[in-house]
Amino acid sequence: MRIVVVGGGFYGCSIAADAARKGASVTLLEARPGLMRASSWFNQARVHGGYHYPRALTTAARSRASYADFVRRYRDCVKDDFLCVYAVARGGLTNARKFRRVMGLIGAPLQEAPGHVRRMLDPGLIEAVWVAEESSFDTDKLRARMEDELDLAGVDVHLGEPVTRVEEHPDGAVVQTVAGSYRADCVFVCTYGESNAALPADVRFGELRCEPCEMALVDLPSELRDIGFTVMDGPFFSLFPFPSVGLHTLSHVRYTPHGAHSSFEAAAAAVKSGLPSRANRMIRDSARYLPALADAVHVESLWGVKVVPARRDNDDARPIVLRKSGGGRVVSMLGSKIDNIGDALSVAGASVGERV
Numbered sequence: 130m131r132i133v134v135v136g137g138g139f140y141g142c143s144i145a146a147d148a149a150r151k152g153a154s155v156t157l158l159e160a161r162p163g164l165m166r167a168s169s170w171f172n173q174a175r176v177h178g179g180y181h182y183p184r185a186l187t188t189a190a191r192s193r194a195s196y197a198d199f200v201r202r203y204r205d206c207v208k209d210d211f212l213c214v215y216a217v218a219r220g221g222l223t224n225a226r227k228f229r230r231v232m233g234l235i236g237a238p239l240q241e242a243p244g245h246v247r248r249m250l251d252p253g254l255i256e257a258v259w260v261a262e263e264s265s266f267d268t269d270k271l272r273a274r275m276e277d278e279l280d281l282a283g284v285d286v287h288l289g290e291p292v293t294r295v296e297e298h299p300d301g302a303v304v305q306t307v308a309g310s311y312r313a314d315c316v317f318v319c320t321y322g323e324s325n326a327a328l329p330a331d332v333r334f335g336e337l338r339c340e341p342c343e344m345a346l347v348d349l350p351s352e353l354r355d356i357g358f359t360v361m362d363g364p365f366f367s368l369f370p371f372p373s374v375g376l377h378t379l380s381h382v383r384y385t386p387h388g389a390h391s392s393f394e395a396a397a398a399a400v401k402s403g404l405p406s407r408a409n410r411m412i413r414d415s416a417r418y419l420p421a422l423a424d425a426v427h428v429e430s431l432w433g434v435k436v437v438p439a440r441r442d443n444d445d446a447r448p449i450v451l452r453k454s455g456g457g458r459v460v461s462m463l464g465s466k467i468d469n470i471g472d473a474l475s476v477a478g479a480s481v482g483e484r485v
Contacts, residue, residue, distance in 0.1 A: 149282035171433025221363035225257035
């Protein structure tokens, strides 16, 4: 079977390597000069354990179910030598009782935070504080791991080759690029909403909300360096280790997004144009809850595009969104979390099985 995978992020690389190991002839096309340089790099590097989604039980449960498998599979790329703290703010979209109940339903462990951690947070603004079970991943190590897997599986990797059109035909599919064309029995498109217009109409994602986003990379005072803080659930913040550069990402629900666009390309153009940083606002507002954060130093920012189907604009759920062409030869996948790769591989394998 001939398979073309469009997109060299973590999902695309994983699907390509998995299909090749099972005997398919696989070509991987990536528009950028290197693998995992877009959404696989621009994220919090969080291995989700379900805690982020108290208002979306299915998403929380799938994250919890995927967590142990991801940590086991990519143990050499995972960092867990820090204290992961979740706090529930007063006046947010959830409360401590509901948060604890949802975590109990999905089997996500919570322990009362030690006293020195609780004292770091303002009790007038924070209702409850727990230690949770989540890790971070080193993107550079994960990229090297995927490059090795692709090489060992015999995947034909083409870098710097943007796709201009994907077509389905009765006897197969054709992928057009700036350099030529590729015929395939099955095509998987894993571009996180990029090049959506190049796809057949029945596999496009419809209306998208594409946000230019900034995550600040900060150097922390010593008492915070071995801790990750997430304050739920509303216009609050998350402070999480980013192992690739030895800093923490600081993201803020209000200040991380810089507007919204209806296409990935428009949002990417806004990022490229040079947007003013809001890192200092993130630090100031977050320090109301975590006063020691006032001494954080903004080193640089990661800029990228966050993509969510418009119907999920006000919904906390983050499922994998799948579109399949009428003939079943073209499958587009919009993944939301890197740790749900097991679900993505299952879907991809089922799609290939239908064509065999």
